[in-house]
Amino acid sequence: MSQFSTVVIDNGTGYTKMGYAGNMEPSYIIPTVLADAINKGTTKVASQNQKFENPELDFFIGDDAFAHQKSHNLQYIIRSGQIENWEAMEKFWHRAIYSQLRCEPEEHRFILTEPPLNTPENREQMAEIMFETFNVKGLFIGVQATLALYAQICGPQSDVKSFSKGDLTGTVIDSGDGVTHVFPVSDGFVIGSCVKHIPLAGKDITKFILQQLRDRGEPVPADDAMDIAQKVKERFGYVCKDVVKEYKKFDEKTLDESTGKIVQSNKFKKYVHKQTMTGATFEIDIGYERFLGPEMFFHPEFIHNDWRSPLDEIVDNSIQSCPIDTRRKLYENIVLSGGSTLFKDFDQRLNKQVQQRVDDRLKQYETLTGQAPKPIKVNVSQNMVQRYAVWFGGSVLGSQEHFQKVCHSREDYMERGPSICRHNPLFPQGF
Numbered sequence: 001m002s003q004f005s006t007v008v009i010d011n012g013t014g015y016t017k018m019g020y021a022g023n024m025e026p027s028y029i030i031p032t033v034l035a036d037a038i039n040k041g042t043t044k045v046a047s048q049n050q051k052f053e054n055p056e057l058d059f060f061i062g063d064d065a066f067a068h069q070k071s072h073n074l075q076y077i078i079r080s081g082q083i084e085n086w087e088a089m090e091k092f093w094h095r096a097i098y099s100q101l102r103c104e105p106e107e108h109r110f111i112l113t114e115p116p117l118n119t120p121e122n123r124e125q126m127a128e129i130m131f132e133t134f135n136v137k138g139l140f141i142g143v144q145a146t147l148a149l150y151a152q153i154c155g156p157q158s159d160v161k162s163f164s165k166g167d168l169t170g171t172v173i174d175s176g177d178g179v180t181h182v183f184p185v186s187d188g189f190v191i192g193s194c195v196k197h198i199p200l201a202g203k204d205i206t207k208f209i210l211q212q213l214r215d216r217g218e219p220v221p222a223d224d225a226m227d228i229a230q231k232v233k234e235r236f237g238y239v240c241k242d243v244v245k246e247y248k249k250f251d252e253k254t255l256d257e258s259t260g261k262i263v264q265s266n267k268f269k270k271y272v273h274k275q276t277m278t279g280a281t282f283e284i285d286i287g288y289e290r291f292l293g294p295e296m297f298f299h300p301e302f303i304h305n306d307w308r309s310p311l312d313e314i315v316d317n318s319i320q321s322c323p324i325d326t327r328r329k330l331y332e333n334i335v336l337s338g339g340s341t342l343f344k345d346f347d348q349r350l351n352k353q354v355q356q357r358v359d360d361r362l363k364q365y366e367t368l369t370g371q372a373p374k375p376i377k378v379n380v381s382q383n384m385v386q387r388y389a390v391w392f393g394g395s396v397l398g399s400q401e402h403f404q405k406v407c408h409s410r411e412d413y414m415e416r417g418p419s420i421c422r423h424n425p426l427f428p429q430g431f
């Protein structure tokens with residue numbers, strides 16, 4: 001890796017992933033939050049036991065921000081994928097670049113990510129901050145869904161050289177902490193009018209699991225409540241094949257012949273938690289919430305009173321609203337991206353349910369016309385880089401030869417201004 005390799009920063013609603021292009025995983029993953037001082041300059045720098053020399057630098061990001069939330073104003077910078085507070089974002093980038101990545105921005109090109117359908121004005125704002133505040137050498141703003149698809153195609157198992165622009169067609173399902181999106185992408189371009197937005201994601205599952213634990217009377221301390229629920233979700237959560245059958249599996253009791261006692265199903269688990277404040281440890285029983293939480297994707301009414309469309313229906317509707325000549329490929333290449341798609345067997349259940357919808361439609365067509373259409377094979381694929389797919393897509397792009405041709409340079413910016421960053425094609429002309 002070159003000393004001046006490209007920096008990739010993927011700012012998500014919950015977590016920011018950052019590191020250098022060419023790596024398999026981001027070097028830093030921190031919550032996208034800022035804690036800004038209420039009385040600027042009074043906080044001591046932990047490592048030096050002295051106050052900040054410049055009171056303007058009296059702020060913290062990521063986990064440090066949570067640690068200082070009593071003395072500082074905690075601000076969530078991104079909501080539903082969109083940057084809400086530009087001043088806070090600039091401070092966040094400042095600390096991330098100088099203190100975490102420890103790089104001189106003027107010597108590096110940067111790849112930032114944006115949600116699909118981001119406005120050109122937002123892109124210009126990003127460019128202004130990056131070039132004028134940080135004086136970066138170059139900037140590329142990649143659409144998250146396209147980068148996730150790029151990661152899948154140029155992933156660890158694939159041969160980058162045999163890849164063509166037309167391969168960048170597929171449906172990306174991106175589910176993170178705050179929001180879930182379905183993005184059909186054709187030849188590297190998101191089909192904007194067919195994007196579907198679902199206001200449910202990881203945070204909603206975490207809250208649901210916490211509520212379930214509390215309803216069952218488990219001892220969940222208020223201080224660590226969300227943290228416990230999140231760990232339970234990530235460690236024990238899975239997608240079941242059928243909710244009713246799964247309940248039965250949990251309720252099955254067996255006779256332990258060695259002790260002669262009736263024991264409950266091994267589907268129940270125990271989670272041992274060490275309390276942050278007191279250091280005391282205690283045990284929590286984990287039950288039905290293991291599969292009921294992730295069931296939100298297929299039975300959203302469990303969690304949300306007004307949102308009743310299951311994910312497979314939304315994916316199917318999204319693809320059906322795309323141009324007819326792209327649909328087959330969109331069904332055949334459904335790509336998962338983001339932390340909340342990591343539940344065990346999520347891909348299989350989604351695959352089965354979308355396939356069912358497609359088969360039903362084809363059967364209906366055959367009944368009406370008397371002609372048997374060519375079958376469509378739905379393929380939902382998991383991949384090794386799914387958790388950080390967007391970041392990894394940026395990492396691959398930033399390490400390819402053609403990247404310099406698509407990246408906007410500082411000289412270009414000085415000459416033509418922020419509007420150059422309105423368009424960020426992944427490939428140079430004539431690729």
Ligand SMILES: Nc1ncnc2c1ncn2[C@@H]1O[C@H](COP(=O)(O)OP(=O)(O)OP(=O)(O)O)[C@@H](O)[C@H]1O
Pocket residue numbers: 011012013014015016080081174175176177178179180201202203230233234235237337338339340341342343387
């Ligand atoms: N193994 C896992 N199983 C289930 N959920 C997980 C797992 N690992 C992480 N998550 C969840 O994924 C979410 C974070 O994912 P990600 O980093 O993709 O989101 P984000 O980019 O911050 O948010 P968004 O995509 O909404 O902008 C959190 O809710 C986290 O609890």
